[in-house]
Amino acid sequence: MRLRRFAMLKFIKSRVLTVMVVGLISVPALAAPQSDYPNNYAMMGDVLVARPMGLFWTVLGSAAFVVSLPFTAIGGNVKEAADVLVVGPAKETFVRCLGCINSGRNTDSNSSR
Numbered sequence: 001m002r003l004r005r006f007a008m009l010k011f012i013k014s015r016v017l018t019v020m021v022v023g024l025i026s027v028p029a030l031a032a033p034q035s036d037y038p039n040n041y042a043m044m045g046d047v048l049v050a051r052p053m054g055l056f057w058t059v060l061g062s063a064a065f066v067v068s069l070p071f072t073a074i075g076g077n078v079k080e081a082a083d084v085l086v087v088g089p090a091k092e093t094f095v096r097c098l099g100c101i102n103s104g105r106n107t108d109s110n111s112s113r
Contacts, residue, residue: 038099046099054093061085 038046065072065085072081096103 038097038101042099051093054089058086058089058093061089 062085065081068081068085069078072078091103
């Protein structure tokens with residue numbers, strides 16, 4: 001019984017220590033200033049995760065917009081519903097530069113090399 005308790009405490013201590021070390025190592029990465037000049041990892045994450053999710057949300061928002069269209073037409077806020085449900089996700093998916101944080105086209109003059 002005592003050996004089991006000792007093993008469990010040792011296991012818990014090792015896990016806590018692992019979490020603390022990983023947390024301390026990741027702090028500089030979290031505190032790094034965000035620039036709008038994406039690196040390779042940001043671009044890969046954008047291609048593999050963000051763009052497919054954006055496409056999914058654009059399609060889902062379009063379907064929700066079509067379903068809600070009679071009600072928004074009666075209420076007189078079709079433009080607002082279209083902006084939120086369709087145009088916003090579409091801009092984030094198709095117009096934002098690859099890996100950029102801010103929405104919209106990249107206006108850097110050096111980007112047209």
